[in-house]
Amino acid sequence: ATRNEIARIGPAQVFIVGGTAVISDLVMLQARDAAGWGKTATRVAGDDRFGTARRVRERMGRPQKTVLIQRDAVADAMAVSSGAAHRGYSILLCNTSSIPAETSAAIGDGATHVIVIGGTGTVDSVAWGQIPTSNDAGRSISKTRVWGANRYATAVTVANNGHFNLTGTRPHLVNGADESWPDGLCAGPLAGVNPTLLTMQTAAPVETQAELRRRAPSSIRLMGGAGVVGGCIW
Secondary structure, X not given: OHHHHHHHHOOOEXXXXXXXXXXXXXXXXXXXXXXXXXXXXXXXXXXXXXXXXXXXXXXXXXXXXEEEEEOOOHHHHHHHHHHHHHHOOEEEEXXXXXXXXXXXXXXXXXXXXXXXXXXXXXXXXXXXXXXXXXXXXOOEOEEEXXXXXXXXXXXXXXXXXXXXXXXXXXXXXXEOOHHHHHHHHHHHHHHXXXXXXXXXXXXXXXXXXXXXXXXXXXXXXXXOOOOOOOOOOX
């Protein structure tokens, strides 16, 4: 399915995100060949996930605003995917109680504002205190924490945060379980100005229900099959 879609699009360039332990050179060649004659495949990778996120940020042109997510908080990544894609913000990774050297260097390389996703149980006060306060050019770096009482509330808070400006009228609903992260991340560029909200397979949590009632959208896009996001969820 992936090869067929690359062939249909016929992109001039395919980006492979991650090192050879994640995506092999053989897969990279298959992607390049699927794109067609004369097309290129470029690997974007660091020594680890933190370094890879830094390399992706560099490819994006080092945007001044960057999102910071705890390395395993996939629900937070799903919640912020549309906002980051819409606004062109890079996404960097950290540990619960520390900012890795690669992440710190990436922030120092041109960032002026860091948006931390998640509460102190996800990115604690120690990590918060390690976020650089000025970049390599000597400009100060401000920081904001965006979070809710749980993953569903965090997604609602992200949807209404001014940094992301998600004013679209067609919310995208994704199953908030950790294993559904591919749906959430793929939905980000598609959602655009529309928020990505998290739900469960057969019922929407109260936080998501309240946000849907408040927004009163004329249409809603469910990401994934009925076995992942059921049709009657609110």
